Amino acid sequence: MSHLTSTSTGSSQRAPALTDISAANELARLFECQLCFKYVLPPIIQCQDGHLFCVGCRRKLKCCSTCRSPFRTIRSLAKEKVANSVRFPCKFSPSGCDRYLTLAEKLDHENLCKCRPYSCPCPGTNCKWHGLMDAIIPHLTDQHKSIITLEGDDIVFLAADINIPGAINWVMMQSCFGFNFMLVLEKKENHNGYEEFIAIAQLIGSRKDAENFIYRLELNSHQRRLVWEGVPISVNDEIPTARKKGDCLIFDASLAKHFIENGNLSINVTIISC
Structure with a gap:
């Protein structure tokens, strides 16, 4: 078992021929919003002259920006039927996806698109980085050097100086089974004004990949044992959302004190491949 002192901080498809792409683009353009040029998808609402607007733009307008006719709730069932047979480009096509x-x-x-952009997953920072999934680990290695990676499916995450007041994040990476997991321990004040801890594992991978794993967090002390097991969240998901759903280990400072030794909190972390 390794030890660490942490630091705060779709299915395949034939590529369409050029003629197929041109035809798909022409059909898809029939469903472009007249204002922002994003695709208007069902339910499709149009003005009385047939001009289309997406939901976001429709809320901003009092009348059609093209023909100036007043808006009425006119749903185009015919266009919705056609839309269900049209192939639209992936919204991440500007990042390189060629799927229709x-x-x-x-x-x-x-x-699940591999061309979707991701923000930096490192908590407790103001990092503005965005990039593809394959670039996340190189970014963390290069720009967040305080995050150390341990190899193996069974490690100890040692959060140092746990009693320092205020909101703090402890972060490390665990590499096993060909994947990288970000382990996060957050200390913050809850809505009642008391300090609480949130511990979670996040896979640098898709939701589908995350479903293949279980992570176990275990705190031990004399005659006490606290264990949490769950499916790691994906880098597609956010830690605050998991916390709101209660889908992570949450414990308050009064419970944490039973497991703190010499100002440090040790968490045994085990990744299990399903």
Whole structure:
């Protein structure tokens, strides 16, 4: 078992031919918002002359910006039917995705698309970096040098100086099974004004990949043992969302004191491949 003192801080598809792409683009353009040029997807609401606007732009307008006719709630069932048979480009096409998808495929693909941009997952920083998933680990290694990586599926995460007042994050990486997991311990004040700790594992990978693992967090002291098991969240998800759902280990300072030794908190971390 390794030890660490942490530092604060879709399925494959034939590539479409050029003629196929041109035809798909022409059909997709029929569903462009007249104002922002994003695609208007069902339910499709149009002005009385047939001009389309996405939900966001529709809320900003009192009348059609093209023909100036007043807005009415006119739903185009015919266009919705056609939209269900059109292949739209992935919204991450500017980042390099060349997939064209039906509406039924589009949302699931975009949630997993390898060309979607990600923000820096390191908590407790104001890092403005954005990039592809494959660039996240090189970015963390290069720009967040305080984050140390341990190899192995069973390690000890030692959060040093746990009694320092105020909001603090302890972060480390665990590498095993060909993946990298970010382990995070956060200390912050809850809505009642008391300090609480949030501990979680986040996979630098897709939600589908995350479902293949279980992580176990274990705190031990004399005659006491606290264990949490769960599916790691994906880098597609956010730690505050998991905390709000209660999908992580949450414990208050009064419980933490039973496991603190010499000002440090040791958490045994085990990654299990399902």
